Amino acid sequence: MPHVSDSALHEMLAQLPDEQARSLANIVSGKITHQVRCLSETCQGEVVGYLYVDGTDSRGRIKYRVEPVVKPDGSIKLYAHRKRLDSQYGFECSCGQDSRIARHEAGALKYDGKPPTREGLEDIYAQLQKNPADYPEINGIREVDGFQIERVT
Numbered sequence: 001m002p003h004v005s006d007s008a009l010h011e012m013l014a015q016l017p018d019e020q021a022r023s024l025a026n027i028v029s030g031k032i033t034h035q036v037r038c039l040s041e042t043c044q045g046e047v048v049g050y051l052y053v054d055g056t057d058s059r060g061r062i063k064y065r066v067e068p069v070v071k072p073d074g075s076i077k078l079y080a081h082r083k084r085l086d087s088q089y090g091f092e093c094s095c096g097q098d099s100r101i102a103r104h105e106a107g108a109l110k111y112d113g114k115p116p117t118r119e120g121l122e123d124i125y126a127q128l129q130k131n132p133a134d135y136p137e138i139n140g141i142r143e144v145d146g147f148q149i150e151r152v153t
């Protein structure tokens with residue numbers, strides 16, 4: 001990133017809508033904790049998104065936000081993300097790579113945005129108990145269904 005003076009940065013942030021300014025300020029102030037790489041053949045490990053700390057929830061747990069990497073031409077690759085019921089983040093990349101639905105959720109959840117039925121939820125929890133999600137973090141890197149979530153702090 002080219003060096004930008006603090007006052008110029010402040011000026012830039014002031015021009016943006018609140019939500020976006022807050023996101024950018026968090027990124028700039030080093031609250032990014034993870035970067036997300038897409039491991040498809042097309043993207044070959046390109047960083048497509050960031051996770052950063054966005055305060056804590058009412059129970060004091062750290063809340064994360066996901067932001068796409070915005071390229072100089074304004075384009076993004078990370079179209080969507082979702083916190084899955086196996087507690088991993090899933091992502092959708094413009095290349096077609098999509099991990100938003102965990103294998104435990106497949107069948108009970110679809111991409112139509114509708115919540116699962118009660119039976120569907122019971123099925124997901126039964127699957128998770130029978131066969132717990134196992135995505136170990138090794139040297140700060142966790143690989144989840146075609147994406148790599150890499151600790152950067």
Ligand SMILES: [Zn+2]
Pocket residue numbers: 038039040042043077093094095096097
């Ligand atoms: Zn991709």
